[in-house]
Amino acid sequence: MPQAPRRDQYVMLPPRGLRARGPSASPELQSFFRTAEPTEAVRNVTVAEGHELPLRVVDSIGDDGAKLVEASPEDLLALRAHQPGLRIVPVVYYTPAVAPRAEVIARPQVAAAGVGPKITLRIISRQGRQPVAGAIIVAFTDLATGAGAQGTTNTRGEVGLDLGGSEVALDRLYVYPTNAFWTLRKVHVKVTDGMQFSLRPIDLGYVDGLRHYYPSSPDDAGAGVTVAVVDTGVSDHPDLVVAGGLNTVSGEDPDNFGDNGKQHGTHVAGIVAARGVPPSGIRGVAPGVTLRSYRVFGKGSGSASSFAIAKAIDAAVADGCDLVNMSLGGGSFDPVLAAAVEDARTGGSLCVIAAGNDDRGPVSFPASNEMAVAVSAMGRKGTFPSGTAEVDEVAAPFGTDKADFIGAFSNIGPQVDLTAPGVAIISTVPGSYTEISGTSMACPAVTGVAARLVVSAGLPAERDATRSEALLRALLASATSHGFAPVYEGHGRPLPT
């Protein structure tokens, strides 16, 4: 006898507040809330015109208020696709706040850093054997405990590492260049003073994960669509055209929205909108979009204020951006940032947000916000050279095609809406190109596809909740499953039309 599907309880809410009324709730959503009435058992509920799903509405706050529902994970996914304006929150059960018991969280360190001689390693290019400056070297003597040393190469390509001896057996050695080369990974290698390691240059014609899944991007793909990149800024680059933007960092020049020195935003922008032609340049998913840069990280800074991010989202909506790419996240739930993402939806802009890179941790905030489009990262074997750091990101689960996998770093959870390639993605950085992995790279791939769908989906002209919901509906409907469970891929990988 077939087993009944597992059903969990969720609270369904309109985009704002407890009742589906006013401009923040589309007419379709208002109609759904009014017609979904409590029942004793599961029954087919009309969730959109012509679409029914087996749900049980357990309780309701008035006719158009929040609903307590029972649904299976699969039906929940379908419900979100048909009613993208819904906020769906798992029911939370609170427990008595008993005092926590003390527990050991770390053993005392016995290491004596700075005691042993330093080992100097030299990083050079494979062709030409020139020094590679600015590369980050991470040497683990014990990968499991995270023990080791790290540093950055100087202009001679050299880095001194205090590894506690003059000849040291390493568990792992990683080299992360900032441009032009692939990363390097060595396993069980013995290092001595003066050893050299050579890096393989990146060929811009290489078929990486992005180009494998999205091989062709016409010049006009995404034309007429405006995309905001809320990030570390976007630098001038031969493959990029930045139409404008804003620096929302307090105390800095608002017109300085170029890269802050961290490269991240320029890399993200290239995945959406690079207009180069391989092998002299690279191409993004939607080269025709109007690209705008909203810098929220201060000059040279590694962190962004929630105020700067919320300010950037508001500015992007006011500037008419159809899509807001946010390859960032972390920290606890923030009602102000959540409100900014929700107000963007009401204003007709869709926020596409990276799920985070905590090695299968829960989807980070703000991607976990119900009004965000949360993106996990998938990869594909054979789209990066063996011997690169990305080898470590190949992990179960594997897809229907066993070459497909969800990147080991990617966060997962019921909030994941879509997945996209995010392992070893080649894109633009100031003055060059590099490959980086992360949900940060998967996120702009989805943004690029969404931009192409804005053109083909025939969206209403007025910028409001109805427009952004229609775009989300088209985006989710375009997705194809790669055979992963919904917590890994959501609806799957979106496809441009």
Next chain:
Amino acid sequence: MSQLSRRRFVLRYRGDGPKPEADVERLRRLPDATMIDESPGRMVLVESDEGPLRELVESLPGWVAAPEQMIPVPDTRKRVKRSPG
């Protein structure tokens, strides 16, 4: 007032239209609070003791408030956690 208890808070107005000037004026007049940035149409950034600020925000309809958070640049590179033992 203790300097140690002062934090920066982001306040956002969720009502219709721009943030009410009368509300912003009450925030400006909050004792020992410093208005850092009130340029956005719907938000302000304030440095203040948490207690008095929360009390005031609760009396202002349509506002939400949260301590300013710092979010790091995402990075999937491996990191050393401790020196060799």
